[in-house]
Amino acid sequence: MQGPLQPLAGSMADQTxxxxxxxxxxxxxGISKAFPGVQANDDVxxxxxxxxxxxxxxxxxxxxxxxxxxxxxxxxxxxxxxxxAGEGVVxxxxxxxxxxxIGTVYQHSTLVGALSVVENLLLGESRAVRLDVxxxxxxxxxxxxxxxxxxxxxxxxxxxxxxxxxxxxxIKALWRGSRVLILDEPTSMLTPQAVAELQVVLERLKQAGxxxxxxxxxxxxxxxxxxxxxVLRHGxxxxxxxxxxxxxxxxxxxEREIVRLMFGEGAGGExxxxxxxxxATGHQPAHKVPxxxxxxxxxxxxxRGEGSQPGIIDMSLKLHIxxxxxxxxxDGNGQRALAExxxxxxxxxxxxxxxxxxxxxxxxxxQRERLGLRYVTDDRLGEGIVAGLPVxxxxxxxxxGRRPYxxxxxxxxxxxxxxxxGLVERFDIRTPSVDARAGTLSGxxxxxxxxxxxxxxxxxxxxxxxxxxxxDLRTTxxxxxxxxxxxxxxxxxxxxxxxxxxxxVADRIAVLSRxxxxxxxxxxxxxxEQIGRMMISDVTLGLEAA
Amino acid sequence: xxAHPSDVVEVAPPPTGEPPAPAxxxxxxxxxxxxxxxSLVPVILALVAGGLLLWVLGYNPITFYRSIxxxxxxxxxxxxxxxxxxxxxxxxxxxxxxxRANIWNLGYDGQYLLxxxxxxxxAPHLGGMPTLLFWITLFAVAMAVAAAWTIVxxxxxxYYETNEIITTLMMSFIGVxxxxxxxxxxxxDPTVNIPQTRVIPLDRMLPTIPGTRVHxxxxxxxxxxxxxxxxxxxxxxxxxxxxxxxxPRAASHVGVDVKRLIINSFLVSGALIGCAAxxxxxxxxxxxxxxxxxxxxxxxxxxxxxxxxxxxxxxxFIAFFSVLTSGGDLAAANANIPSDFLLVLVALILLFMxxxxxxxxxxxxxxxxxxxxxxRGFRQPLKPRRRAAEKAGA
Numbered sequence: 021m022q023g024p025l026q027p028l029a030g031s032m033a034d035q036t037x038x039x040x041x042x043x044x045x046x047x048x049x050g051i052s053k054a055f056p057g058v059q060a061n062d063d064v065x066x067x068x069x070x071x072x073x074x075x076x077x078x079x080x081x082x083x084x085x086x087x088x089x090x091x092x093x094x095x096x097x098x099x100x101x102x103x104x105a106g107e108g109v110v111x112x113x114x115x116x117x118x119x120x121x122i123g124t125v126y127q128h129s130t131l132v133g134a135l136s137v138v139e140n141l142l143l144g145e146s147r148a149v150r151l152d153v154x155x156x157x158x159x160x161x162x163x164x165x166x167x168x169x170x171x172x173x174x175x176x177x178x179x180x181x182x183x184x185x186x187x188x189x190x191i192k193a194l195w196r197g198s199r200v201l202i203l204d205e206p207t208s209m210l211t212p213q214a215v216a217e218l219q220v221v222l223e224r225l226k227q228a229g230x231x232x233x234x235x236x237x238x239x240x241x242x243x244x245x246x247x248x249x250x251v252l253r254h255g256x257x258x259x260x261x262x263x264x265x266x267x268x269x270x271x272x273x274x275e276r277e278i279v280r281l282m283f284g285e286g287a288g289g290e291x292x293x294x295x296x297x298x299x300a301t302g303h304q305p306a307h308k309v310p311x312x313x314x315x316x317x318x319x320x321x322x323x324r325g326e327g328s329q330p331g332i333i334d335m336s337l338k339l340h341i342x343x344x345x346x347x348x349x350x351d352g353n354g355q356r357a358l359a360e361x362x363x364x365x366x367x368x369x370x371x372x373x374x375x376x377x378x379x380x381x382x383x384x385x386x387q388r389e390r391l392g393l394r395y396v397t398d399d400r401l402g403e404g405i406v407a408g409l410p411v412x413x414x415x416x417x418x419x420x421g422r423r424p425y426x427x428x429x430x431x432x433x434x435x436x437x438x439x440x441x442g443l444v445e446r447f448d449i450r451t452p453s454v455d456a457r458a459g460t461l462s463g464x465x466x467x468x469x470x471x472x473x474x475x476x477x478x479x480x481x482x483x484x485x486x487x488x489x490x491x492d493l494r495t496t497x498x499x500x501x502x503x504x505x506x507x508x509x510x511x512x513x514x515x516x517x518x519x520x521x522x523x524x525v526a527d528r529i530a531v532l533s534r535x536x537x538x539x540x541x542x543x544x545x546x547x548x549e550q551i552g553r554m555m556i557s558d559v560t561l562g563l564e565a566a
Numbered sequence: 567x568x569a570h571p572s573d574v575v576e577v578a579p580p581p582t583g584e585p586p587a588p589a590x591x592x593x594x595x596x597x598x599x600x601x602x603x604x605s606l607v608p609v610i611l612a613l614v615a616g617g618l619l620l621w622v623l624g625y626n627p628i629t630f631y632r633s634i635x636x637x638x639x640x641x642x643x644x645x646x647x648x649x650x651x652x653x654x655x656x657x658x659x660x661x662x663x664x665x666r667a668n669i670w671n672l673g674y675d676g677q678y679l680l681x682x683x684x685x686x687x688x689a690p691h692l693g694g695m696p697t698l699l700f701w702i703t704l705f706a707v708a709m710a711v712a713a714a715w716t717i718v719x720x721x722x723x724x725y726y727e728t729n730e731i732i733t734t735l736m737m738s739f740i741g742v743x744x745x746x747x748x749x750x751x752x753x754x755d756p757t758v759n760i761p762q763t764r765v766i767p768l769d770r771m772l773p774t775i776p777g778t779r780v781h782x783x784x785x786x787x788x789x790x791x792x793x794x795x796x797x798x799x800x801x802x803x804x805x806x807x808x809x810x811x812x813x814p815r816a817a818s819h820v821g822v823d824v825k826r827l828i829i830n831s832f833l834v835s836g837a838l839i840g841c842a843a844x845x846x847x848x849x850x851x852x853x854x855x856x857x858x859x860x861x862x863x864x865x866x867x868x869x870x871x872x873x874x875x876x877x878x879x880x881x882x883f884i885a886f887f888s889v890l891t892s893g894g895d896l897a898a899a900n901a902n903i904p905s906d907f908l909l910v911l912v913a914l915i916l917l918f919m920x921x922x923x924x925x926x927x928x929x930x931x932x933x934x935x936x937x938x939x940x941x942r943g944f945r946q947p948l949k950p951r952r953r954a955a956e957k958a959g960a
Contacts, residue, residue: 364821365819384821385818385819385820385821386821395819397819399815402815402816403813403815403816403818404816404819405813405817406702406812406813407812407813408812409808410807413805417809417816418820418821418822420805420806420809420820420822421802421803426802429801429802430800431800431802431805514847
């Protein structure tokens with residue numbers, strides 16, 4: 021791996037020799053940071069070494085993002101010191117962080133979709149008057165070779181699959197000579213193949229002598245990738261597992277240890293199951309519903325997608341009462357159009373949609389909500405909540421103007437708060453009060469808020485769109501349990517890109533590819549391969565074409 | 567823009583019997599205090615800076631400010647200020663209603679003038695009408711005309727997502743021009759040579775509040791502010807506006823009829839601006855001269871944001887500005903300062919408002935009131951700026 025390091029000759033090659041140097045790349049000492057009502061970081065110390073992947077684990081809201089935000093210059097710590105290469109520094113802004121050689125790859129893409137890969141990389145070079153496209157292309161090729169990836173420099177960023185986009189983001193972070201790389205939940209948006217590619221890239225970065233921070237809440241990733249694992253809980257560092265321990269322990273031992281650190285003593289037994297056994301067990305016995313009542317039916321339904329995204333094309337689908345129907349597929353194959361057509365946010369261009377036998381194609385979101393047709397959106401921050409409004413108001417957002425929360429046109433705040441209090445308790449939403457702005461909650465709690473709104477009242481059929489995306493273990497498990505509970509005379513449509521999730525929860529699984537249902541299978545042993553084949557047979561033509 | 571409409575959170579009184587009541591109350595007190603500070607500090611800073619400016623120019627700021635106070639408030643001159651403020655307040659409320667939805671109705675001039683011109687043109691033809699009915703008719707007509715002038719931008723926005731800033735401005739130009747054509751053409755008073763409408767007879771103007779010179783339009787304006795506050799903070803319509811303003815995607819997700827809401831908010835905004843025209847014409851002017859354009863809307867916008875889009879909160883700012891104008895013109899003349907200086911004061915308020923808003927936002931985000939650059943500047947005032955970065959590069 022020493023060969024392809026030329027592009028980084030100035031910065032990284034030096035570091036390779038320096039990797040033996042005992043001075044850590046970055047030291048965080050006693051970092052504390054409080055937000056109103058929350059101690060996000062409490063006296064956290066962390067050491068990042070060259071040539072090591074340091075996994076930072078913790079549930080949502082444990083303080084991982086805050087800690088890395090401090091290192092990336094997004095936030096200022098209340099106390100504590102940061103040392104880079106042994107020298108105390110104050111990281112005042114993201115720019116300072118970059119100048120110190122700390123690059124960050126965020127969970128969500130920061131690329132400009134309309135620009136080409138090279139143009140995106142050149143964006144940061146504000147000092148240049150003329151853009152050296154040729155030089156940049158050459159440099160990109162060198163980076164690509166080094167990381168073992170294959171990126172077309174002239175393709176527009178928005179046309180790249182998410183995994184490729186992330187590779188560009190990594191190169192963008194390295195572009196200005198970063199020696200420390202922070203990856204914030206890098207696997208959460210990726211397909212399994214892309215995750216595998218990412219692993220290779222990380223391995224090469226490590227060999228190149230970079231210090232890599234890998235933020236995650238998936239423990240199997242930490243076990244597979246981490247040279248050193250640190251666990252945060254409620255803002256405190258509950259433990260670090262060092263290099264030697266990681267090497268000498270078996271994966272099972274490590275997982276048990278991490279679970280203990282993440283959830284506290286005594287949690288070891290229960291918390292590990294969802295992730296560790298899902299793939300193996302496949303699924304509980306499917307409820308056979310041959311002649312059950314059809315709860316929701318699409319008949320030859322078509323709808324437009326947004327932009328380059330496919331809509332749905334001539335889709336027919338039946339969801340029975342007492343059933344969880346999964347919809348598998350790589351993201352961006354019409355999932356959103358399908359969900360929105362059912363929720364009423366998107367009009368059908370052709371075909372029909374029926375709810376308990378009655379056509380509902382001409383009804384709007386509010387009417388469907390009243391019928392008991394609910395939609396848990398995948399975009400909880402973008403459309404699921406209004407961040408600036410209190411939790412209590414967010415819980416009644418789909419019932420604005422209706423009794424008992426509005427009477428004679430006047431809002432009944434006491435009633436709203438009272439019911440919100442009940443829901444907060446029932447769905448275990450961690451919030452300082454029902455008056456707190458919804459935007460101040462952590463991701464998992466925002467999802468619980470959305471679930472509380474959609475599942476309360478008289479929910480009959482619930483559409484879930486990537487319901488556990490970005491959630492921690494515990495919340496994921498709770499959400500999946502809620503979905504399974506709908507078998508008691510209600511029904512759920514679970515649209516997910518996480519095949520393990522579908523195998524765990526769904527009775528039948530439909531496979532979605534480029535806006536069409538390419539097959540429906542009963543859940544059971546061996547279906548994973550079957551689904552995988554269906555997904556890939558068609559997808560290879562489309563998204564992953566690079 | 568300094569204050570985004572979505573920042574405004576109207577909170578209902580705390581429900582009784584909730585356990586964390588004291589904590590909640592103190593949080594609320596802090597929030598109110600924060601609002602007061604953020605609103606008043608820019609005004610005070612503007613007065614101080616304006617005073618310094620006057621002092622540098624060789625005038626005595628204290629005399630000038632005192633003279634404004636005397637001519638704007640004392641010895642009954644507050645009554646003139648109140649009448650100056652009435653149309654301003656109505657327009658402010660009209661703008662708040664639509665800014666809450668994060669929609670920019672900048673066509674206020676056209677809407678106002680068309681409303682004003684149409685009713686002054688109509689008034690002579692309603693000679694036989696009982697006076698009360700006459701007023702009601704003219705109010706209704708002014709509101710309808712101004713609201714109608716928002717329909718084109720409203721439909722374009724609702725159905726084609728056309729940028730309403732451009733369409734309302736364009737419609738405003740057309741409206742102002744059309745109003746002038748009407749004054750010089752069909753509504754021209756034939757008995758005079760100057761292009762102006764006929765004058766509404768004094769006995770048909772709005773009555774005054776007993777014991778004062780102040781016409782009842784002031785009460786209408788205050789009432790409108792209270793009603794608007796209630797609508798925004800207590801009704802479903804108010805919440806829908808807020809949701810639309812804060813997160814339009816969430817609005818359609820939760821089932822708000824976004825198209826209808828956009829159109830309705832335009833109509834309400836236009837109607838209130840038309841109401842301002844009726845109050846102003848029937849309360850003060852009685853006629854419209856050609857090329858007359860008070861441009862109330864642009865005056866009012868800074869205060870709308872200073873008040874954080876709160877219809878009650880805007881009242882003191884309008885009062886402040888009204889005193890400044892009604893007292894300031896005279897004071898400026900007395901002190902031999904160009905009356906344009908009053909606009910300098912308003913501009914200074916805007917400037918400081920932006921600064922305070924930025925600093926307040928920083929603090930909300932968990933930082934301190936000081937920016938890193940400023941803090942460094944305080945700590946090491948003489949060291950060059952790039953030093954930290956260079957050190958890092960080394």
